[in-house]
Amino acid sequence: xxxxxxxxxxxxxxxxxxxxxxxQGEGTTLDVQMDACKGYIVxxxxxxxxxLVFVDDGISGATMERPALGRLRGLVRQRQVDCVVVFKLDxxxxxxxxxxxxxxxxxxxxxxxxxxxxxxxxxSPTGKMFFxxxxxxxxxxxxxxxxxxxxxxxxxAQQGRFPGGSIPYGYAKxxxxxxxxxxxxxxxxxxxFRLYLGGLGCxxxxxxxxxxxxxxxTGGKWAQPTLGRILANQAYIGRFVYGxxxxxxxxxxxxxxxxxVTEGFFPPLVSREEFEAVQRLRAERxxxxxxxxxxxxxxxxxxxxxxxxxxxxxxLSGIGFEARGISYRYYACGGAQTTGAHVCNxxxxxxxxxxxxVVEQMLALFRGETARKRLLEHLSRNVKARHLALVLxxxxxxxxxxxxxxxxxxxxxxxxxxxxxLEEYRELLAELHTRLAEARKKVREAAEAMEGAxxxxxxxxxxxxxxxxxxxxxxxxxxxxxxxxxHFISHIVAHRDKxxxxxxxxxxxxxxxxxxxxxxxQVIRQERGTARTKAxxxxxxxxxxxxxxxx
Numbered sequence: 001x002x003x004x005x006x007x008x009x010x011x012x013x014x015x016x017x018x019x020x021x022x023x024q025g026e027g028t029t030l031d032v033q034m035d036a037c038k039g040y041i042v043x044x045x046x047x048x049x050x051x052l053v054f055v056d057d058g059i060s061g062a063t064m065e066r067p068a069l070g071r072l073r074g075l076v077r078q079r080q081v082d083c084v085v086v087f088k089l090d091x092x093x094x095x096x097x098x099x100x101x102x103x104x105x106x107x108x109x110x111x112x113x114x115x116x117x118x119x120x121x122x123x124s125p126t127g128k129m130f131f132x133x134x135x136x137x138x139x140x141x142x143x144x145x146x147x148x149x150x151x152x153x154x155x156x157a158q159q160g161r162f163p164g165g166s167i168p169y170g171y172a173k174x175x176x177x178x179x180x181x182x183x184x185x186x187x188x189x190x191x192x193f194r195l196y197l198g199g200l201g202c203x204x205x206x207x208x209x210x211x212x213x214x215x216x217x218t219g220g221k222w223a224q225p226t227l228g229r230i231l232a233n234q235a236y237i238g239r240f241v242y243g244x245x246x247x248x249x250x251x252x253x254x255x256x257x258x259x260x261v262t263e264g265f266f267p268p269l270v271s272r273e274e275f276e277a278v279q280r281l282r283a284e285r286x287x288x289x290x291x292x293x294x295x296x297x298x299x300x301x302x303x304x305x306x307x308x309x310x311x312x313x314x315x316l317s318g319i320g321f322e323a324r325g326i327s328y329r330y331y332a333c334g335g336a337q338t339t340g341a342h343v344c345n346x347x348x349x350x351x352x353x354x355x356x357x358v359v360e361q362m363l364a365l366f367r368g369e370t371a372r373k374r375l376l377e378h379l380s381r382n383v384k385a386r387h388l389a390l391v392l393x394x395x396x397x398x399x400x401x402x403x404x405x406x407x408x409x410x411x412x413x414x415x416x417x418x419x420x421x422l423e424e425y426r427e428l429l430a431e432l433h434t435r436l437a438e439a440r441k442k443v444r445e446a447a448e449a450m451e452g453a454x455x456x457x458x459x460x461x462x463x464x465x466x467x468x469x470x471x472x473x474x475x476x477x478x479x480x481x482x483x484x485x486x487h488f489i490s491h492i493v494a495h496r497d498k499x500x501x502x503x504x505x506x507x508x509x510x511x512x513x514x515x516x517x518x519x520x521x522q523v524i525r526q527e528r529g530t531a532r533t534k535a536x537x538x539x540x541x542x543x544x545x546x547x548x549x550x551x
Contacts, residue, residue, distance in 0.1 A: 240265030
């Protein structure tokens with residue numbers, strides 16, 4: 001700002017223009033600002049240059065992160081601009097602190113600031129005082145505008161109209177301010193909830209959505225934070241929540257309670273039961289749970305990897321090799337591979353053979369309406385029985401608490417009426433407070449148990465969706481099949497006898513969230529001799545044939 005007017009080169013004068021929705025009704029449109037700044041440049045005898053015009057359209061003056069202003073600041077630092085002309089000072093910023101840092105610190109000695117509507121001269125103490133006053137008024141005006149806009153948004157929200165901001169993915173705003181469903185995006189939202197309830201995490205869902213060609217809300221690839229916001233957005237059950245975050249000292253912070261909560265504002269895209277089940281699952285699943293599988297396990301080519309255990313207690317992992325252009329895959333015991341047959345004498349098990357046996361068992365148990373009805377009735381009985389028991393415990397605890405509170409009121413009344421001495425009153429009250437603390441503890445424990453019972457309802461909802469997916473088993477991708485198996489199977493114990501080739505297989509199922517049901521041990525037979533030995537034998541026959549021909 002210390003560059004005198006006589007040192008300003010006439011061809012190095014820039015114009016900066018900014019307009020946002022905050023400026024509506026002030027008469028500071030882009031055209032008005034441009035005409036005023038051009039007129040000021042001509043009146044000073046300077047040269048107007050199109051390449052030194054910088055415009056930020058639709059950006060608030062509350063932030064200094066503006067594209068055009070950033071380019072202008074770069075040119076000032078490179079000493080390619082001697083003077084910046086604005087319509088009014090608040091076009092640069094509505095914050096006193098930001099303006100002081102920009103004009104009196106960053107641009108000091110590099111360029112001058114001229115306003116087409118305000119007399120500014122910061123070279124003198126009086127001019128600096130006037131500059132500070134102008135900026136103080138600009139900041140006050142911005143605060144008034146912000147409060148007015150907040151009140152307007154709140155009024156629109158209370159009237160059931162969209163107050164502004166980003167519209168949730170899957171919806172579009174109509175002319176009357178209501179929300180309409182975008183069918184293609186709505187189908188993706190429902191699919192995301194279904195995949196999450198099916199056991200996939202945000203990372204796996206994002207990969208699947210990208211592979212299926214679904215665009216994210218920004219039009220690019222899906223990211224985990226985006227999916228997290230969608231899964232937590234109450235708009236998808238029709239609920240509109242406004243005012244979850246407030247501005248405190250220029251920063252947005254979470255509020256204790258929202259300003260407006262309106263049911264039925266959005267057309268719901270998922271059921272309330274599915275949404276609540278997802279929220280409980282997210283709360284229960286800060287990381288990867290035992291039935292969800294790790295990314296390495298889900299990325300494996302072996303369908304049963306992570307579930308298989310050998311009879312010796314070690315894990316069975318997938319191995320593979322090629323012979324004569326044909327790929328062969330087996331499950332092999334880690335103990336037999338690393339320490340030898342003296343620790344475990346289990347032979348390799350052909351993957352395709354074992355996979356088919358396990359999948360056939362699962363489809364026989366859980367596919368079809370009969371199996372669905374049987375399993376859901378089993379879950380329902382457990383939920384109802386547990387819920388009834390908890391209700392009885394809760395009601396008994398609440399009744400006891402109410403009785404003790406009534407006793408406390410009667411004791412106080414007797415003391416006030418003079419029927420109890422101070423010593424008797426204190427003694428009775430001390431004993432009663434001990435019993436009250438125990439009663440309140442029982443009520444809290446009963447409430448916590450009731451919350452835990454909701455997990456059973458969550459299990460019912462998830463099981464219903466998973467049973468639907470079992471009916472679509474052949475259409476599922478390999479990772480989806482692996483994930484589905486992990487919801488219904490706790491683990492599998494398998495062993496192959498090298499002498500007889502017999503394979504014993506025992507599947508332990510997850511029927512309802514941890515209650516294990518064992519399937520009888522099945523015995524299957526694998527043809528003796530591995531693919532590697534067969535290929536070696538075939539090679540020996542070819543070599544012997546060549547020697548015989550040579551003789």
